[in-house]
Amino acid sequence: MTDSDLDLDLDILQFTAPDQVTERLRREFAACWVEVTNAGGAAGFPFPPVDEGEVAPAVDRIVGALAPETSRLLVARARGELVGWLNVRRDPFELTAHWGTLHHVQTRPTLRGRGFGAALVNEVRSVARDEMGLEQLHLAARGGTGLEEFYGRLGWKEVGRWPGALRLAPGDDRDEVLMFLAPL
Template sequence: MVERVTEIGDELASWLLSCWVDVSNAGGAVGFLPPVGADDVRPALDEHLAELAAGAGFLGVLRIDGERAGFGFVIGSTRPLFRHWATVLRLQVHPRFQGRGAGRALLDGLADLARADGLEFLHLTYRDGLGLGRFYESCGFVEVGRNPGSIRVAPGDDRDSVLMNRKL
């Protein structure tokens, strides 16, 4: 089950940070390359939490058997022409829960929450080269563009940033 979180206290913020570090260090494509620590990830988390505090979107937290298992941010636009869609950011499932359908449950739960808000589309980008395209396509997303070589994971290892949309 994915719950919309409106109050992000210290305990939840600490868990988000810990999860993000664990996912990054397990090789997850969530904005960092391993190895990372809390001090590396904290500025990015603080930025997303500030967006939420400003009313730009919501945080969805996946629970499996009552335990937090993953999360994702859904951030909308304040511009009138773009208010019907939002961007999924930092979608991640803790490594202990991966491989059991948790990612699909999280993404579908975020889509349900977005639909309940009246949104019509979700947008996301991912780092090519990890097989993520097949996963997102199986969740109803369609590739709509690429930015070739825009992500440098190492010297001589540039990856495409792939843009996908899902109609709700």
């Protein structure tokens, strides 16, 4: 498959229950997560390098928590190849049940800049609104990586910043940037 082939035929699939996620798909999630983390991505494992043995239990936790009302997984595929994924979750607590949080928005590092991440984030907006009945979405992004600009182009607004909240290494403290999308 050539790089230009990947730009064609993007499919976004949604998973709402653990039994929908095959063992092959779990391995693909883990492989993507390893690639993203080891390329310096802010994806839940702050200290690369990681391997699939470290990532697989986190994948299992996400898959195990899938439920139509509270947690969904969206997967982007181009020509059958996993090119990115994300998880959207709703807190069932009544005071906050009207909003959801995006977790682990990831695209394969070698395929960035082709719109796969934007397509995932735009699709989750529709899923959150039309299928989950959510009114707003939140996320936390690592500062200093360009993520504020990426999400800003998609309509998200920065609503807060925790200066120096994330310590990646001695002398490398980053802000945690809180972002919000409403209305959906």
